[in-house]
Amino acid sequence: MDRRVFTFYLAFFLLLTGCTVFAGCVGEETNQQAQPGTATPTPTPRAEPPNDGAVYFSGAGDQKTVMPLSSGVHLLTFEIEKTDGSEPVASKVSISSEKDDIMVEGNYTAEVRPDAIIDGNYRWTYAFMLSEDANTTVEVSQLAPWTLHFGVPKMINGIPPQTFSGIGNTATPFFMIPAGNYSCQIKGENMTVISVELMDYNGTMLMDGDLVAPLAFHGLRNDDFELYVGDYATTVPVTIKEGDNYLFNIVCDGSWSVEFSPVK
Incomplete structure (x- = not known):
């Protein structure tokens, strides 16, 4: 990277x-x-x-x-x-x-x-x-x-669909994602900012052009561009070109959940 x-x-x-x-x-x-x-x-x-x-x-x-x-x-x-x-x-x-x-x-x-x-x-x-x-x-x-x-990060024996949830910054364990198209549903509650990154086993971030965190990078802001506490939800399409073990880095100051599922 x-x-x-x-x-x-x-x-x-x-x-x-x-x-x-x-x-x-x-x-x-x-x-x-x-x-x-x-x-x-x-x-x-x-x-x-x-x-x-x-x-x-x-x-x-x-x-x-x-x-x-x-x-x-x-x-x-x-x-x-x-x-x-x-x-x-x-x-x-x-x-x-x-x-x-x-x-x-x-x-x-x-x-x-x-x-x-x-x-x-x-x-x-x-x-x-x-x-x-x-x-x-x-x-x-x-x-x-x-x-x-x-x-070193832990590893779990599983493939999508996978669901992760927690409070605050979190690195999930590695899990296997075969090549294909996926849906990533991201939710945040009582937060001001959430960022979701997908990293492969070699430490390379999944990139979208020049974006390091293409899945979600969102700060809740009011009309004066000041951060405020609230909720957030989005669903992002993700294409995995090479099957590998991946983990999520979630950076968030509230509670969150990430659901990663194959698109049928």
């Missing part, structure tokens, strides 16, 4: 709003959220992850570190500790190397925050691709105590 196109899309998206990323899929649902707290500038990169193959980085407040990451598709999982009496604020994570720049924000509208807490924490995910092995610069912006780790 052209780095300039991907960087332009992310920059444009961040101008619209702070958004988030992780949810559930086919029979399982995962909710996430971001939140503030007391900043303590002491990053703690951990070189001994607990047997899951992930690389960890934790701290509180704005932090920056350098860590080695391999080429290929990674799953970014960001957890924010829920502190008493505090409301979540937008989180921002950026990963950069000589050839790649990835930036994503996570946030929740007030309407979905109560349902976005998992085991006492807010959590969101996003899948991204690095073009080569690199010592990457990782920067995190979040007031509350947080933990960031990089692993």
Whole structure:
């Protein structure tokens, strides 16, 4: 994927709003959220992850570190500790190397925050691709105590039709999509912005001309061009030219669902 196109899309998206990323899929649902707290500038990169193959980085407040990451598709999982009496604020994570720049924000509208807490924490995910092995610069912006780790996306044994739903930013597991024509029904509730991307197993985004997110990129705006909280629904035709394992990246600050079905 052209780095300039991907960087332009992310920059444009961040101008619209702070958004988030992780949810559930086919029979399982995962909710996430971001939140503030007391900043303590002491990053703690951990070189001994607990047997899951992930690389960890934790701290509180704005932090920056350098860590080695391999080429290929990674799953970014960001957890924010829920502190008493505090409301979540937008989180921002950026990963950069000589050839790649990835930036994503996570946030929740007030309407979905109560349902976005998992085991006492807010959590969101996003899948991204690095073009080569690199010592990457990782920067995190979040007031509350947080933990960031990089692993690999899960995979499910299934083909369309598939349905995914959740709250906040979410990278779904990989699933097999044979070549053909499909219908992608996208719904968002209590949200200001939703974006849906389709990524193949090699980390290549499904493109429509120069658009990185051809399935949906929509911000709810009033007559003064200000974002507001509301609902959204659309159905998008999708043509898969090469059968492969794909995953969805959903960036949304509300609740959402994606139904992907073959066209008969």
